[in-house]
Amino acid sequence: MGLTVLSVLSLFLLNITLCCGDTQDAELSLKPNVSHLFAGESVTFICDMREGNATDWLYKFNWNDQEMISLTKSSSYSLYLTVELSGNYQCIGRRNGLNDFTKQSNNLTLSISALRPTATITADRTTIPVGGSVTLTCSVQGSAGWTYDWFRQVPDSREVAINTNTLQNFISVSDEGIYRCRGRRGNPVFFTNLSKVYHIQKTFTE
Template sequence: LIYCGHSQDLPTASLSVSPHGLLYSGETVTLQCDISGYPDLTYYWTYYWYRNGKLQSPGSPSNTITTLSDLVNQYQCVGTKTYHPQASQRSVLLQITVTDLPTASVSVSPHGLLYSGETVTLQCNISDYTGWTYRWYQNNQTLPTQTSKTIRYIIPIIKTGQTDLYRCEGMRTKRPQRSQPSNEFSISVTGNKPKATLSFNQKDVLTGVSVTLTCTVESSGWRFYWYRYRQDSEPVATTSGSSYTLSQVSVSDEGQYRCRAGRGDPVYYTQYSEPVHIQVT
């Protein structure tokens, strides 16, 4: 006689992931395989993992993925053992979608040609999420005291044409815990303090006419300061543009004029221009 007992479906493996929610490139996640129905024999199970349909080496109920790089992966697990039942059913497919880390970028002020002794402001921008602590690198060396979004850097007196490379990245306690680093931003020093050039293209100046002076500097982003008689006096005017106009001049406007330019915080000044003499008839 053959005894026929009740048939029973194979236990089904279930799969869970931690942490939950959005997962980011480079994160460590833990997959947990649970097989219900035989709790007293759980430790007899040998667990097999499938990634994108390919069988992986047998392992433990927890499968730790140390680096997420592919954007989409599908995982399954199954249990086998020598006791009855000898296998579980595979878990349902668990799809893990990876989100790219936000990327930092560096901006600099002022723009254009830079000079030894000038102060530049570097800013690290990360458009997504908040609460970042910033890490700065100069020529691949960490700047340990710089952790804010904006840093000010005084360009030392170095050789003309020497280039320094800067980049930044963000760190925080919440997920994502880091950003992708910015591209390297190069700062090249053009030379020592530039000199302003003052031009005045009117030969004969009569009372009542308007006179325009033009101050030029090789690079951009300057404010212009205008001086009369002495270069160490207070400026008679400050303009955002490179021109200064004397309207309806009189004999009292006659004399020598100079200019120089400044930019940044604290202000970095160019050398004074050579003087021009205005003679009013």
């Protein structure tokens, strides 16, 4: 008798699992993978059901519990950001052919600033010693995930790029001049404002 009851209970629990799924078993991720963003950036939400193939599911994307996209075959959704789109995001998947089998993802909270950020340039010294160099550092306060562009004003007053899309936020320079930098991230690329200029001079005597 006990074995029969156990078998029935197991089948009942299995039926609940197939019907309703695990409400926190899906994963919503963001590209670029940062939470502090700026108006004018583009992001892509990626929904992973962690079961079967991506094509086995239909996807719904929500913002602040409101439906943005309903039952699409695509597991990703790209969005051009405005300040008003700050808030919580979630995806829900429905298994093809099983209308009652759904999974809900984690929530992602995005903070979107109105003003384009400005890069900041600093240096470990203002003069280049004989035979030496100066290290310049570029930063974007309050956010991450940037790569960096570097510019130098040449003697004829033109500003030229000396390094672009570098992962490191610092460079070593041995030529005097006027330097600036900026950050970039995302696809399509979003640029920060250029930093203020930084004057580097060369020392000609020991």
